[in-house]
Amino acid sequence: MAATIKFTKMQGAGNDYIYVNTLSHKLNNPEEISRRWSAYHTGIGSDGLVLIGNSDKADFSMRIFNADGSEAMMCGNASRCIGKYIYDNKLTDKTEITLDTLSGIKVLRLHIKNDKVEKVTVDMGTPEIEYSQPITVGNATYKGSVISMGNPHLVIFTDDVETLDLTQIGPLLENHPLFPNRTNVEFAQVIDNENIRMRVWERGSGITQACGTGACATAVAASLTGRTGREVAVKMDGGVLEIHWDADTGRVFMTGDAVKVFDGKIELEE
Numbered sequence: 001m002a003a004t005i006k007f008t009k010m011q012g013a014g015n016d017y018i019y020v021n022t023l024s025h026k027l028n029n030p031e032e033i034s035r036r037w038s039a040y041h042t043g044i045g046s047d048g049l050v051l052i053g054n055s056d057k058a059d060f061s062m063r064i065f066n067a068d069g070s071e072a073m074m075c076g077n078a079s080r081c082i083g084k085y086i087y088d089n090k091l092t093d094k095t096e097i098t099l100d101t102l103s104g105i106k107v108l109r110l111h112i113k114n115d116k117v118e119k120v121t122v123d124m125g126t127p128e129i130e131y132s133q134p135i136t137v138g139n140a141t142y143k144g145s146v147i148s149m150g151n152p153h154l155v156i157f158t159d160d161v162e163t164l165d166l167t168q169i170g171p172l173l174e175n176h177p178l179f180p181n182r183t184n185v186e187f188a189q190v191i192d193n194e195n196i197r198m199r200v201w202e203r204g205s206g207i208t209q210a211c212g213t214g215a216c217a218t219a220v221a222a223s224l225t226g227r228t229g230r231e232v233a234v235k236m237d238g239g240v241l242e243i244h245w246d247a248d249t250g251r252v253f254m255t256g257d258a259v260k261v262f263d264g265k266i267e268l269e270e
Helices: 030-038 076-088 166-174 212-224
Strands: 002-012 015-021 048-053 060-066 096-101 104-113 116-123 128-137 140-148 152-157 184-192 195-202 206-208 231-236 239-245 252-257 259-269
Touching (some): 002 076, 015 076, 030 048, 060 076, 076 096, 076 212, 076 252, 076 259, 140 166, 140 212, 152 212, 166 184, 166 206, 212 239
Parallel strands (some): 060 096, 152 184
Antiparallel strands (some): 002 015, 048 060, 096 104, 104 116, 128 140, 239 252
């Protein structure tokens, strides 16, 4: 017997996911569902599946599955969209929300316009700065900064991100032996002290329009290496995120849009 599941397609800076409120719809085997629904030609089409649920530690919980079915620890763009989803759908009237993720509790501050969420600021926590070293793939050697924002990132600065063939370089770096659990990869070009252009290869999803945790990791790496200050705009293929690395607390704050694309229904065989 097929069950009818309601979903919402949302995007933040072009990073698009399928959102399901598990308070209303329980989903078994989300790994397989994410693979099937994320396919652009045969499914709904997305970077993955996000499940919104209850938590005994926060206001709501988030589970996120990449397009290949692997479970991610955190996604900044998805967390902003959850803030919009739960406020616009009247699941809460709070403008500051706690969200339980696999990388800890995140605090969302909602920016309201005409009784709808327009932007969200997320307290992304304190980055874990691991190391910086040359990494060789094929015939090329890259100097990368390895930084965790609750999930792993490799940030590489370059003079021209537009000419890079991410489809070739991305998988090699994602699956490099230095990263037994794979890693997200960001190539970044510093425009000036306050602006960075970035392209991303996401672990489990490939090329995406944006990556919120990746933008945070890139901003931290740029500041650490003296390329920028602590407050920057990171421009990605899908849009711009404002990143502030607070000098007093060491915490990273990310602000960006959250956009509803459409609501839909899909049948799921039980």
